[in-house]
Amino acid sequence: MTAYDVVVVGxxxxxxxxxxxxxxxxxxxCLVDRQDSLGGxxxxxxHKFFGSKDELAGTRGIEIARVLSExxxxxNNTTVLLEATALGYYSDNVLAVEHGGAFKKIQAxxxxxxxxxxxxxxxxxxxxxxxxxGAGAAQTLxxxxxxxxxxxxxxxxxxxxxxxVSYQLRQAGVSVAAVVEAAPVIGGYAVHASKIRRIxxxxxxxxxxxxxxxxxxxxxxxxxxxxxxxxxxxxxxxLIDCDVVCxxxxxxxxxxxxxxxxxxxxxxxxxxxxxxxxxxxxxxxxPGVFVAGDAAGVEEASAAxxxxxxxxxxxxxxxxxxxxxxxxxxxxxxxLASLRTGPTSDKIRAGLQKLKEALP
Amino acid sequence: xxLGGPHLRISEHPILSFARGRPVSxxxxxxxxxxxxxxxxxxxxxxNGVRLLRHSPALGRARGFFCAxxxxxxxxxxxxxxxNVRVCVEKLREGMTVERQSGKGHLSMTTVESGS
Numbered sequence: 001m002t003a004y005d006v007v008v009v010g011x012x013x014x015x016x017x018x019x020x021x022x023x024x025x026x027x028x029x030c031l032v033d034r035q036d037s038l039g040g041x042x043x044x045x046x047h048k049f050f051g052s053k054d055e056l057a058g059t060r061g062i063e064i065a066r067v068l069s070e071x072x073x074x075x076n077n078t079t080v081l082l083e084a085t086a087l088g089y090y091s092d093n094v095l096a097v098e099h100g101g102a103f104k105k106i107q108a109x110x111x112x113x114x115x116x117x118x119x120x121x122x123x124x125x126x127x128x129x130x131x132x133x134g135a136g137a138a139q140t141l142x143x144x145x146x147x148x149x150x151x152x153x154x155x156x157x158x159x160x161x162x163x164x165v166s167y168q169l170r171q172a173g174v175s176v177a178a179v180v181e182a183a184p185v186i187g188g189y190a191v192h193a194s195k196i197r198r199i200x201x202x203x204x205x206x207x208x209x210x211x212x213x214x215x216x217x218x219x220x221x222x223x224x225x226x227x228x229x230x231x232x233x234x235x236x237x238x239l240i241d242c243d244v245v246c247x248x249x250x251x252x253x254x255x256x257x258x259x260x261x262x263x264x265x266x267x268x269x270x271x272x273x274x275x276x277x278x279x280x281x282x283x284x285x286x287p288g289v290f291v292a293g294d295a296a297g298v299e300e301a302s303a304a305x306x307x308x309x310x311x312x313x314x315x316x317x318x319x320x321x322x323x324x325x326x327x328x329x330x331x332x333x334x335x336l337a338s339l340r341t342g343p344t345s346d347k348i349r350a351g352l353q354k355l356k357e358a359l360p
Numbered sequence: 361x362x363l364g365g366p367h368l369r370i371s372e373h374p375i376l377s378f379a380r381g382r383p384v385s386x387x388x389x390x391x392x393x394x395x396x397x398x399x400x401x402x403x404x405x406x407x408n409g410v411r412l413l414r415h416s417p418a419l420g421r422a423r424g425f426f427c428a429x430x431x432x433x434x435x436x437x438x439x440x441x442x443x444n445v446r447v448c449v450e451k452l453r454e455g456m457t458v459e460r461q462s463g464k465g466h467l468s469m470t471t472v473e474s475g476s
Contacts, residue, residue: 034430035449041429046375060375118431128434130411130424137428137448145403146370146378172370216422217411254431 004030004079006315007095007108009086009257012040013301014293014308015114016068021312022112023075025322030079030106031072032086032097038072039065040116041136042301044143046171047164050189054335055302064301086115089261093288110288110315113258114308117251117272117294122156125211131218135165135248142172150244154221155179158203160300162248163192166201169246177240180207182226189344209245210237218243251298258295262286266358270351271297277358281329282311285360290315297355299348306336368407384454401447401458402428402435413437413447414461437461441468 006022008015011033023029037043045061056064072078084099095106119134121127131150133141135157138149153174155166158181166176179196184206186193193203206226213220225236252273259265263276264285275297276284284291292311293304310332317325340348370378381397388410395404402413402425411424413435425435430449439445440457443465447458 062376119427121426128416128421128423130413130422133425134427137426140428141403141406142370143376145399146373146376146380147403147407148368148370149406171374217424 001094001105001107002030002079003107004028004109005319005321006030006110006112006312007032007106008112008114008312009095010040010114010116010293010295011035011038011080011082012114012116012293012304013042013064013068014116014295014304014311015040015112016065016072017305017308018112018114018290018292018312018315019078020068020072020075021309022110022316022321023072023078025313025316026077027110027316027319027321028077028079029075030081030108032081032084032095032106034083034085036083038069038080038082044136044139045301046143046168049302050300052302052335052338055305057302061301086257089257089289091262109319110290111261112282112290112292112308112311112315113255113261113276113295114292114304114311115254115257115295117253117298119247120250120252122209122247122249124209126214126218127212129212129214129218130216131214131243132212132245132247135161135246138244138246139165139168142174143168148172148174149246150174150218150242152177152242153244153246154209154223154240154242155246155248156209157181157248157250158183158186158188158193158205159248159250160188160192161251162246163188163196165246165248166196167192167199170196170199170201174244176201177242178223179203180209180223181205182208182230208232212245213239218245221245251294253295253298255295258284258289258291261289263289263291264358264360266355268297268351268354268358270347271355275355277355277360279359280333280356281314282307283314288315288318297348297351300339303336303339303348306332306339310336368409384452386452386454386456386458388458389460395452397453398451400428401437401439401445401450401452401456404452405447405458412460415463417463420462436465438465443467 005027006029008019019031042061042065087096210222210224221240224232258276290311292308438459
């Protein structure tokens with residue numbers, strides 16, 4: 001059985017930064033990812049990121065994936081295991097992994113879980129028809145594999161993902177009939193909203209999907225107005241002609257392995273659902289198990305990079321590496337606090353406060 | 361299905377260029393189709409206008425993919441006789457046989473022993 005000081009599950013922005021940091025401070029590090037290349041969902045993000053210079057603000061997501069992967073590759077105390085799926089973590093610090101059809105065991109003195117999040121479904125009749133896709137799924141199909149998801153899309157949700165993917169659909173030559181948003185206001189940044197308005201895509205606030213039409217695939221959608229308590233108003237229906245419906249209605253943390261590892265979990269709606277109880281240094285309630293990125297609570301990639309760095313510092317420090325841990329971790333926490341200022345982060349701050357109160 | 365055809369493949373994009381594998385043939389429900397080696401089976405099917413990938417076990421409802429990254433298991437198909445393959449993450453190879461799955465799928469002992 002191979003043994004490492006730090007094993008990281010998930011090679012997205014959080015996992016990459018965690019692995020880079022732990023290795024830079026001397027810990028032997030193994031990064032496990034189920035895909036055939038690193039970067040997680042950055043590999044389909046063609047837009048430029050916000051945040052601070054340290055987190056590569058102003059750079060496209062696809063470029064960030066490349067920069068971080070190269071940074072990791074330059075370190076000689078790291079191992080990357082691709083097309084490898086983590087199956088479970090056991091009390092003797094063993095991570096079970098499926099790799100190339102074989103069952104493998106890896107000894108991990110510290111474990112960092114950076115498994116990300118999955119897209120949420122929305123309840124309406126025919127929501128299971130082919131052509132109802134996660135917005136991220138449409139993005140994967142067009143930006144990674146070069147295939148258009150269809151001719152005309154209805155986007156559900158005007159948060160940042162819904163707005164950004166609508167713009168990218170148009171860049172790929174797909175028409176977007178409208179963006180519907182059940183809330184009275186657009187949730188995403190004004191810069192993204194004005195971009196899609198400029199190219200003529202209407203945003204219908206206080207609207208939602210009543211039902212999807214079709215037998216074997218999406219053939220159209222009936223939308224309607226919703227009242228202040230989010231209920232559809234009969235008589236306000238209109239038919240949207242489209243062959244694809246994209247759901248951008250939020251993400252929920254992918255935390256199965258943390259449940260299995262015995263971490264205390266708590267449900268915080270502001271963070272996307274069930275998350276592990278973790279302290280300000282990303283330590284969960286199981287000693288030696290850390291969490292980073294969306295698995296700790298759904299935020300943006302820039303925050304994922306910083307929680308990854310913090311988890312990497314903590315995981316290495318626990319094993320005696322990184323003597324400068326005090327000031328370095330404080331700096332990472334300050335960076336996070338500055339990302340989370342402003343009204344767009346109200347929800348995140350409320351969620352993190354609840355998480356703090358759940359600490360033993 | 362009124363979809364499909366070469367217009368679904370993106371040839372020009374303001375930001376991206378696509379490094380595709382070599383063209384390969386595969387068989388979907390008895391029909392020979394073209395795709396690119398190494399792309400997900402679901403991407404190749406989608407480009408050929410195929411969105412219906414299976415029928416659900418209880419109600420026999422039409423299903424396609426949902427997440428496209430291997431999380432949700434909405435896209436299970438029978439590939440080279442092996443059921444429950446997530447075609448959104450399974451790579452296309454020359455000569456593959458891809459079939460719609462109905463129900464939970466059946467794993468035969470010969471499939472197990474050949475390790476395919």
